[in-house]
Amino acid sequence: MKKIISVIMLILFTFSVTSCGFLNNGEGKGALEPDALGEAGYTEENTDTAKDSTTAEDNSSAGQGGDTDNADGKLINVTLYFPTIDNSALKTEERDVLVVEGAILKACILALAEGPKSQLLRKPIPGGTEIRGISIHDNVAIVDLSEEFLNSSGLDEVTSRLSIVNTLTGIEGVDKVRLRIEGEDMIGPSGMPLGDMEPAVLDAEGYPVPGETKTVTLYFSDSQAMYVVGEKREIQLAKGASLEEKVLLELMAGPRTDELWSAIPEGTKLLSVSTKNGVCTVDFSKEYVENSPGGTASERMAIYSVVNTLTGLEGVQKVQFLIEGKKREIYTHAVFDEPFERDESVMAK
Numbered sequence: 001m002k003k004i005i006s007v008i009m010l011i012l013f014t015f016s017v018t019s020c021g022f023l024n025n026g027e028g029k030g031a032l033e034p035d036a037l038g039e040a041g042y043t044e045e046n047t048d049t050a051k052d053s054t055t056a057e058d059n060s061s062a063g064q065g066g067d068t069d070n071a072d073g074k075l076i077n078v079t080l081y082f083p084t085i086d087n088s089a090l091k092t093e094e095r096d097v098l099v100v101e102g103a104i105l106k107a108c109i110l111a112l113a114e115g116p117k118s119q120l121l122r123k124p125i126p127g128g129t130e131i132r133g134i135s136i137h138d139n140v141a142i143v144d145l146s147e148e149f150l151n152s153s154g155l156d157e158v159t160s161r162l163s164i165v166n167t168l169t170g171i172e173g174v175d176k177v178r179l180r181i182e183g184e185d186m187i188g189p190s191g192m193p194l195g196d197m198e199p200a201v202l203d204a205e206g207y208p209v210p211g212e213t214k215t216v217t218l219y220f221s222d223s224q225a226m227y228v229v230g231e232k233r234e235i236q237l238a239k240g241a242s243l244e245e246k247v248l249l250e251l252m253a254g255p256r257t258d259e260l261w262s263a264i265p266e267g268t269k270l271l272s273v274s275t276k277n278g279v280c281t282v283d284f285s286k287e288y289v290e291n292s293p294g295g296t297a298s299e300r301m302a303i304y305s306v307v308n309t310l311t312g313l314e315g316v317q318k319v320q321f322l323i324e325g326k327k328r329e330i331y332t333h334a335v336f337d338e339p340f341e342r343d344e345s346v347m348a349k
Helices: 002-014 104-114 147-151 154-168 243-253 296-310
Strands: 044-046 067-070 073-083 090-099 131-137 140-145 176-181 212-221 228-237 270-276 279-284 318-323
Touching: 073 104, 073 154, 090 104, 090 154, 104 131, 104 140, 104 154, 140 154, 147 176, 154 176, 212 243, 212 296, 228 243, 228 296, 243 270, 243 279, 243 296, 279 296, 296 318
Parallel strands: 044 131, 140 176, 279 318
Antiparallel strands: 067 073, 073 090, 131 140, 212 228, 270 279
16 A cells, blocks of 8 residues: 555656755764754855845744744744655654754754654655755745755655755745755756745645646747747646746746846736636736836847747637736837737747
């Protein structure tokens, strides 16, 4: 029975959705030596403009419980996610972790490496793993781990990374987690980078709620703003979620290829998106127009980055733009109040 559960979980986790410290591979809970991490080479910094709980003086909202000051830092109650021994579920344990100089993400990683209290759960971080760095950008926690994290494989590796993702996204100011190994984005079972991962949706018992994986093509501007270039991306779609919304949010997050550029003007927010009778209506905030750098080239990239991405989805033939809920006659030069069809002439050959 456990074998069957593990096989099912492998499928679900594989298609659903790791400074410089040493995590000693010793025996029992005493295996982790937090002091061994030190501060050399380690950084936990918030590069977002918004206030983030990892650097704020008051971290009381970071966990489920309160916090207590002591001479070495602040004890903060957080919720940690540990895989079960058979990898069939993720279970939570509340823990008071010592946070020094606001580095709550580091404290959570250390607590995960220390391991669970329950003998029915396992450590999600292999011994010998080093924390190369942790930072936050646009509510994405970027965690860089050493290659020892890859000593786990198969279902162990999948549930280990989900343990990190679900734990860190429980911290205020963290919506997604990107894992890196030795400075490079972690590669998933498909051979593609995992990218920014959202927490796994779990039921009350810690078992994953099935979703699905979609492979889509996102279109970004080339460096000369002459053509849009496709970048394939695997996205995890929770049950009942909007594929169009998920795709647009991925598009707005920007490309993973250095030679490509996001054509969406800075500050743009997605207000709504829906598809009816083959027309996908996209409502952007005013920044989509007002923050355009101007010129017909950038205008064309902004429009067809969206249009050619969405019309690559099943059931979408045209895209109608709205700005703050209303049609706009002109973007900066182009007629903008009629639905746009896919234009392959602007796609790089």
